[in-house]
Amino acid sequence: MNLKDWIMLALKKVVTNNSTIYRREVMLMGNKFEISVVGNDPIWAHERIDSAIAEINRVEKLLSTFGEDNAVNTINRNAGVKPVKVGAEIFKLIERSLQISELTYGSFDITYYNNDKALDNEDIATLTYTTINYKDVVLDAKATTVFLKEKGMRISFAANSKGYAADRAKYILQLEGVSHGVINAGGDLLTWGLQPDMEPWTVATADPRQANEPFADLEISNMAIATSVNTGNYAIINDKKLNVARPVNGFAVSQTKSVSIISPTAEFADAMATPVMTIGVNAGIYLINQLNQIGCVIIDDHNRIYPSKGIVIA
Structure with missing residues (x-):
């Protein structure tokens, strides 16, 4: 031995x-x-x-997404309005999420369109999909801001x-x-x-x-x-x-x-x-x-x- x-x-x-x-x-x-x-x-x-x-x-x-001061809720609330400054942790998580979206040709996507009626009915099969996707998320690394370009656009980290x-x-x-x-x-x-x-x-x-x-x-x-x-x-x-x-x-x-x-x-x-x-x-x-x-x-x-x-x- x-x-x-x-x-x-x-x-x-x-x-x-x-x-x-x-x-x-x-x-x-x-x-x-x-x-x-x-x-x-x-x-x-x-x-x-x-x-x-x-x-x-x-x-x-x-x-x-609960709470007025929550970062994700603030980002979603300002969709189509203005960029939102976030902490480094949230910024890096969004950045990595967009990289995975790019890698999977959009099959993974943290963005979605806020369709309240369909969500209230909990009928996922009837959701109307729009052209909104991860490419409509604008990141500014220097300012650490996140901007969702379209109104009604949302992000969620449910998948990761x-x-x-x-x-x-x-x-x-x-x-x-x-x-x-x-x-x-x-x-x-x-x-x-x-x-x-x-x-x-x-x-x-x-x-x-x-x-x-x-x-x-x-x-x-x-x-x-x-x-x-x-x-x-x-x-x-x-x-x-x-x-x-x-x-x-x-x-x-x-x-x-x-x-x-x-x-x-x-x-x-x-x-x-x-x-x-x-x-x-x-x-x-x-x-x-x-x-x-x-x-x-x-x-x-x-x-x-x-x-x-x-x-x-x-």
Whole structure:
């Protein structure tokens, strides 16, 4: 046994003998979050989980449209009127969102048209889509302002806020010394470090409820995995039924059952899951294969599995 193997064996024994996984499940941002940290002190572990919950609540408040002084609400209220100065965090999140829109040719889009009548009726299928899209968002990096060019235009972070909140919670946990853990945000997983036995996290070990998934043994240590599920012409994301076959783009999704995106950040994985579904199996795999450190697993309506390059399904 060489020195490296001896050290790893010693570490494995220490971690196994002294550490366990402390978990807590709580409703946050309208989703069921489960926060897990690896440690050997339950008081310390639950204090860290408290910090993660506080950060997720902060993100929810930041991205909310409630309150007159809320940044997102202020941006929406001034659509077609004037630019709105925002903090760096909101500005960067919008900037990244627009970059994802560009990457996905508009399949991902934080903008929408405020159609109050259709929304009141909760009849998503009858929404009237306009030509308003992400290209109508004007950013001024120097002044840190956001301007929506058209009246009635709105932005929403419904498709990526859950992932962003998970990333922020992980950041806080790592700052406070949590070297190994999992954040389960409504079935979307973000992991870092290793399990107590020094084995990598897999989909099944990060979330035992997914043990029967075709890719349950997929290693996801230090990665995030987010899944969008197709139900007819709709995808379920953030517990909302969203139309992912909009007439404006004409993409059919009936042949795709689910899409799971593997990414270093939960924000990106969360944002990309539904767009990849909208463009279908071949185009989705092609798009993901062009990106560094990004993978996907697509399952079609015949339960056939299509992994991107570098993904091995047992």
